[in-house]
Amino acid sequence: MQVRRDHVAGGAFVIAGVLVLAASTDLPFGTLASPGAGMLPTLVVVLMLALAASLLLDAGASPPIADIDWSDVMHALRVTVVTGAAVAVYTVLGFIASIALLLFALTFLLERKPLLHAAAFSIGATLLAYLLFATLLNAPLPRGFWQ
Amino acid sequence: MEATFDSLLLGFSVAFRPDVLFYAFLGCLVGTLVGVLPGIGPLAGISILLPATFGLDATKAIVMLAGIYYGSQYGGSTTSILMRIPGEASSVMTCIDGYAMAKRGRAGAALTIAAVGSFVAGTLGVVLLTAVAPPIAKFALGFGPPEYTALLVLGLIFLAYMSSTGLPRTLLMAAVGLLLGCIGIDVMTGHFRYSFDIKELGDGIGIVPVAVGLFGLGEILSTPSKMVTEKVVPPRLIELLPTRSEWRQSAMPIARGSLLGFVVGIVPGSAHIIASFLSYAVEKRVSRTPEEFGKGAVAGVAGPESANNSASTGAFVPMLALGLPTGPVTAVLMAALLIHGVPPGPMLVNEHPQVFWGFIASMYVGNLMLLALNLPLVGVFVTVLRIPYAYLYPLIIMFCIIGVYEVNHSIVDVWIMLIMGIVGYLLRKFDFDPAPLVLGLVIAPIFELSLRQSLIMSNGNWLIFLERPIAQALLAVCLLLIGLALLSLRLKRRDWRAKLAEAEAGEGAEPG
Numbered sequence: 001m002q003v004r005r006d007h008v009a010g011g012a013f014v015i016a017g018v019l020v021l022a023a024s025t026d027l028p029f030g031t032l033a034s035p036g037a038g039m040l041p042t043l044v045v046v047l048m049l050a051l052a053a054s055l056l057l058d059a060g061a062s063p064p065i066a067d068i069d070w071s072d073v074m075h076a077l078r079v080t081v082v083t084g085a086a087v088a089v090y091t092v093l094g095f096i097a098s099i100a101l102l103l104f105a106l107t108f109l110l111e112r113k114p115l116l117h118a119a120a121f122s123i124g125a126t127l128l129a130y131l132l133f134a135t136l137l138n139a140p141l142p143r144g145f146w147q
Numbered sequence: 148m149e150a151t152f153d154s155l156l157l158g159f160s161v162a163f164r165p166d167v168l169f170y171a172f173l174g175c176l177v178g179t180l181v182g183v184l185p186g187i188g189p190l191a192g193i194s195i196l197l198p199a200t201f202g203l204d205a206t207k208a209i210v211m212l213a214g215i216y217y218g219s220q221y222g223g224s225t226t227s228i229l230m231r232i233p234g235e236a237s238s239v240m241t242c243i244d245g246y247a248m249a250k251r252g253r254a255g256a257a258l259t260i261a262a263v264g265s266f267v268a269g270t271l272g273v274v275l276l277t278a279v280a281p282p283i284a285k286f287a288l289g290f291g292p293p294e295y296t297a298l299l300v301l302g303l304i305f306l307a308y309m310s311s312t313g314l315p316r317t318l319l320m321a322a323v324g325l326l327l328g329c330i331g332i333d334v335m336t337g338h339f340r341y342s343f344d345i346k347e348l349g350d351g352i353g354i355v356p357v358a359v360g361l362f363g364l365g366e367i368l369s370t371p372s373k374m375v376t377e378k379v380v381p382p383r384l385i386e387l388l389p390t391r392s393e394w395r396q397s398a399m400p401i402a403r404g405s406l407l408g409f410v411v412g413i414v415p416g417s418a419h420i421i422a423s424f425l426s427y428a429v430e431k432r433v434s435r436t437p438e439e440f441g442k443g444a445v446a447g448v449a450g451p452e453s454a455n456n457s458a459s460t461g462a463f464v465p466m467l468a469l470g471l472p473t474g475p476v477t478a479v480l481m482a483a484l485l486i487h488g489v490p491p492g493p494m495l496v497n498e499h500p501q502v503f504w505g506f507i508a509s510m511y512v513g514n515l516m517l518l519a520l521n522l523p524l525v526g527v528f529v530t531v532l533r534i535p536y537a538y539l540y541p542l543i544i545m546f547c548i549i550g551v552y553e554v555n556h557s558i559v560d561v562w563i564m565l566i567m568g569i570v571g572y573l574l575r576k577f578d579f580d581p582a583p584l585v586l587g588l589v590i591a592p593i594f595e596l597s598l599r600q601s602l603i604m605s606n607g608n609w610l611i612f613l614e615r616p617i618a619q620a621l622l623a624v625c626l627l628l629i630g631l632a633l634l635s636l637r638l639k640r641r642d643w644r645a646k647l648a649e650a651e652a653g654e655g656a657e658p659g
Contacts, residue, residue, distance in 0.1 A: 005577055005578065006577075008577070009579070013319060013323075020326060020341075023341060027338060027340060028336075028338070031607060032602055032607030032608075032609070033602065033603065033606045034603065034607075035599045035602050035603070036336060036338075037333035037335070037338035037340055038338075038340075039599070040325070040329060040591075040594075040595045040599075041326060041329045041340065041341075044322050044326050045322075045326065047322050048319060048322040048323065048326065051315045051318055051319040052319065055315055055316070068576050068577075070576075071371075072368075072370070072371050075368070075371035076368035076369065076569075079367065079368055079540075079544070080368065080565070080568070083364070083544055083548075083565060083568075084565055086548070087561050087562060087565055090548065090558060090561065091558050099545055099548070102541070102545065102548075103541045103542075103545060106540070106541040106544070107537060107538060111537035111538075113537060113538075125541075125542060125545065126545075129545060129549065133199075133549055133553070138202060139198065139199070139201075139549075139553050140556070141549070141553075142552070
């Protein structure tokens with residue numbers, strides 16, 4: 001059998017639904033006259049499972065999974081890793097250091113821009129953003145261990 | 148009528164305050180930029196800038212954020228006409244004839260017709276909003292929990308019916324949104340739900356990290372820089388004037404698009420996208436020269452551009468009058484009002500008349516500002532497009548992080564945004580529209596509260612929804628829509644929604 005797009009999508013939602021149901025066991029369903037904290041989540045998960053099952057049943061009409069264009073996946077992966085790293089150090093290093101590093105990594109390492117251009121862009125954009133948010137808009141940005 | 152006029156005068160006294168005018172201008176300017184830039188739509192723009200409004204009062208905040216929304220509808224036409232790249236989804240139809248006009252050397256005329264059409268439609272939309280919203284709000288004052296439950300169900304079903312990705316996929320996304328909305332402390336019993344000992348999740352998942360992740364970061368993840376072109380030539384100021392014949396050809400499409408857009412805008416769903424598509428189809432149908440469509444028909448620019456602007460105004464009717472968001476953008480705008488302690492809904496007109504009427508009056512002014520901004524400054528906006536995407540998307544990521552972090556000063560929110568970015572990327576790959584997910588997340592607390600209150604009121608009797616006439620009527624419409632959708636699925640009919648999906652995917656399909 002050829003694996004199709006909706007086999008994967010429907011299957012993923014079924015697994016997610018079962019996991020949520022398992023995590024809902026400690027929530028009281030209550031009664032109809034006195035609904036508990038678990039009533040809506042349970043009803044919604046059941047609906048989600050039914051809809052996921054309908055996707056699976058109709059999956060034959062969807063395109064084969066191999067037809068999905070994944071040409072951008074490496075770009076997505078790299079951007080996610082770099083952004084994740086910046087988020088991990090955001091409150092530790094503070095706004096200026098972490099964002100400057102994020103911009104530099106994206107422009108120099110990922111986009112292969114010249115070193116000086118990337119460095120000037122990263123430092124300039126970070127300082128401008130700091131000026132705009134921290135100084136003009138009075139939005140407190142994390143200062144990290146420099147504080 | 149006299150009362151409405153007096154209230155509108157009150158609104159203008161608010162809208163003409165210099166500080167409110169400034170924020171309206173700022174919103175329109177940012178909105179135009181958001182519309183011009185491919186890859187960042189009004190939703191991401193509003194979400195990213197939401198924290199910047201925390202220091203403002205509710206009126207200035209909503210005036211600025213709404214300015215971004217309708218400003219983006221104006222700006223979206225620029226890239227469609229000059230580059231054949233829709234700055235945002237509702238400008239897809241403008242690409243077809245707008246770009247064809249540009250190829251014939253009529254780019255300036257196309258831009259002017261789009262801007263004037265947007266202005267006329269936007270202004271007419273506000274006039275209709277002024278007339279329609281207060282009576283609907285008055286009517287909705289009689290709504291109790293069962294009516295609200297039925298109304299929210301109808302909103303979701305309508306959204307699913309109108310969606311181009313099909314009923315099960317849309318409802319599935321809405322269900323995921325509702326589930327995400329259940330995370331956190333249950334307000335009625337105090338139970339912690341799905342917080343997994345992460346104390347930041349006790350307050351639930353915020354709309355901003357989810358919306359910015361799905362629409363801002365998700366879009367960046369699926370757009371490598373090599374896929375973005377930067378070649379564009381702005382028209383000279385002298386080329387902006389359409390000929391008399393072009394004005395004549397655009398008059399009726401603008402009028403039709405304005406009315407059609409407003410009506411479609413009230414209906415839940417991606418109204419501004421659907422409105423532009425329907426307008427294009429109508430114009431082609433009524434045209435004496437349908438063969439011109441696709442080759443630079445003036446009506447193919449004037450109709451859809453008017454319709455998407457009018458629809459974005461129409462979408463404010465259910466938001467302001469009923470407290471019902473009809474799409475993700477109005478959902479985030481509604482969240483903005485809630486953050487500022489102003490709950491939208493039937494009580495808004497009476498309890499916060501300055502916010503309600505000030506907001507409406509600011510839209511009249513905003514439309515004028517946009518007309519003045521969009522034509523003479525088209526060259527400036529086009530210059531923004533020359534920023535290489537390799538530098539632009541890191542900046543957008545930076546704004547996403549700042550915007551999300553500043554809402555609660557919570558790094559957990561930024562992680563949620565990143566996760567939602569990956570989810571948004573995967574959802575696009577598997578042909579899911581993430582918009583209903585955001586809508587589900589927004590309405591989850593209201594829906595749960597009204598459902599549980601209804602059941603408590605009736606001592607557990609589900610029939611309460613069938614015993615009250617308004618709820619009964621709303622649920623009957625739900626059943627009708629589900630029936631129609633199932634019939635369409637059964638017949639495997641390639642209806643207008645399938646064609647819309649193709650157009651949104653940029654496959655060059657033309658509506659018939």
